[in-house]
Amino acid sequence: EPTSVLTPQAVRRLFETLRRLADEGCSILYISHKLEEIRELCHKATVLRSGKVTGEADPRQESTASLARMMIGRELPVYTHASPSGKSTAQLVIAGLSRHADDPFGTDLKDIHLTVHSGEIVGIAGISGNGQKELLAVLSGEQTLTRDQTFPIQLGGQEVGHLDAAARRDLGLAFVPEERLGRGAVPALSLAENALLTAHRNGMVRFGLVQAGKVRAFAERCIRDFNVKCGGTQAAAKSLSGGNLQKFIVGREILQQPKVLIAAQPTWGVDVGAAAQIRQTLLDLRQQGIAILLISEELEELFEIADRIAVIAQGQLSPAKAVSDTNLEEIGLWMSGLFPGAATDSARQPQENRHAV
Numbered sequence: 001e002p003t004s005v006l007t008p009q010a011v012r013r014l015f016e017t018l019r020r021l022a023d024e025g026c027s028i029l030y031i032s033h034k035l036e037e038i039r040e041l042c043h044k045a046t047v048l049r050s051g052k053v054t055g056e057a058d059p060r061q062e063s064t065a066s067l068a069r070m071m072i073g074r075e076l077p078v079y080t081h082a083s084p085s086g087k088s089t090a091q092l093v094i095a096g097l098s099r100h101a102d103d104p105f106g107t108d109l110k111d112i113h114l115t116v117h118s119g120e121i122v123g124i125a126g127i128s129g130n131g132q133k134e135l136l137a138v139l140s141g142e143q144t145l146t147r148d149q150t151f152p153i154q155l156g157g158q159e160v161g162h163l164d165a166a167a168r169r170d171l172g173l174a175f176v177p178e179e180r181l182g183r184g185a186v187p188a189l190s191l192a193e194n195a196l197l198t199a200h201r202n203g204m205v206r207f208g209l210v211q212a213g214k215v216r217a218f219a220e221r222c223i224r225d226f227n228v229k230c231g232g233t234q235a236a237a238k239s240l241s242g243g244n245l246q247k248f249i250v251g252r253e254i255l256q257q258p259k260v261l262i263a264a265q266p267t268w269g270v271d272v273g274a275a276a277q278i279r280q281t282l283l284d285l286r287q288q289g290i291a292i293l294l295i296s297e298e299l300e301e302l303f304e305i306a307d308r309i310a311v312i313a314q315g316q317l318s319p320a321k322a323v324s325d326t327n328l329e330e331i332g333l334w335m336s337g338l339f340p341g342a343a344t345d346s347a348r349q350p351q352e353n354r355h356a357v
Helices: 008-023 035-041 064-072 132-140 165-170 191-199 212-225 242-254 272-287 299-305 328-335 345-356
Strands: 045-049 052-057 090-099 109-117 121-125 153-155 173-176 260-264 291-295 308-313
Touching: 008 035, 008 328, 035 064, 045 064, 052 064, 064 272, 090 132, 090 260, 090 291, 109 132, 109 291, 121 272, 121 299, 121 328, 132 173, 132 260, 132 291, 165 173, 173 242, 191 212, 191 242, 212 242, 242 260, 242 272, 260 272, 272 291, 272 299, 291 299, 299 328, 308 328
Parallel strands: 121 291, 121 308, 173 260, 260 291
Antiparallel strands: 045 052, 090 109, 090 153
């Protein structure tokens, strides 16, 4: 996965280098889940599924769909991307959010502005390590703001910057963190217990008592609807593969029918079939009027399902542009920090020096 932290322009330079190495006689083994890259770059392709070889092909003679079929054993679903009807209201408003990173090697957030409306998917692109983790922590409630700050985060019209994660969930927020184990799930707990941790508001607790049947039914639905391969609802989260645990976490949050869903890298590490299912589910939620903030390093994913795209670079957020009004080239430049309103290199220098000390 050599391109996961590169801009589109850097990917092109990498490919030029790899082709030159191949021309000079170097053998290259290129491992990637990005089928377009395989088709563009490779002379031969071997497809793996569940630890077994399922096919070999000349990728230049194959389509993305045919390679995907070898990967998942069936046809890829076709996205249904209908436009939502009716007027939308602002569900998540970020107005002038700034916060110093707790980690000395983290990224400070600087004057971030963004609005996500009901029935809208807003994507945030960016190279890993440019403030995505810090932004998610502040929006989810894992890190809170003090009451003397000007409350730059609103959820459904209510100021929530000082509220913790549980209080924000009570107001209709759901989120999928980038880290599966530790933040997305407790490794030693069963899938049913992990479902209870965030979905207990869905009738799973009555008069302080856990309703085991409802917990089990909810976990079973997550497993069934999102094709999670596991040993059942009592299987420990740590026993699942990374991709299957990701599908369970995404399913757990989506099935709660939130008003606002914040998802960070929701399709990372899952096969193309599961990724397509997750993306279609996000589109379905959008159609139902749910506001979705999608933080992803997969530009293709953002262009496929987002309505607007913004870019985060060195803790600053670009303006959000409609997908129809931008392209990969422009977003790639913005990922380098070259967007309207971005601080100059000289303005960024103090923070870079602070982290280097």
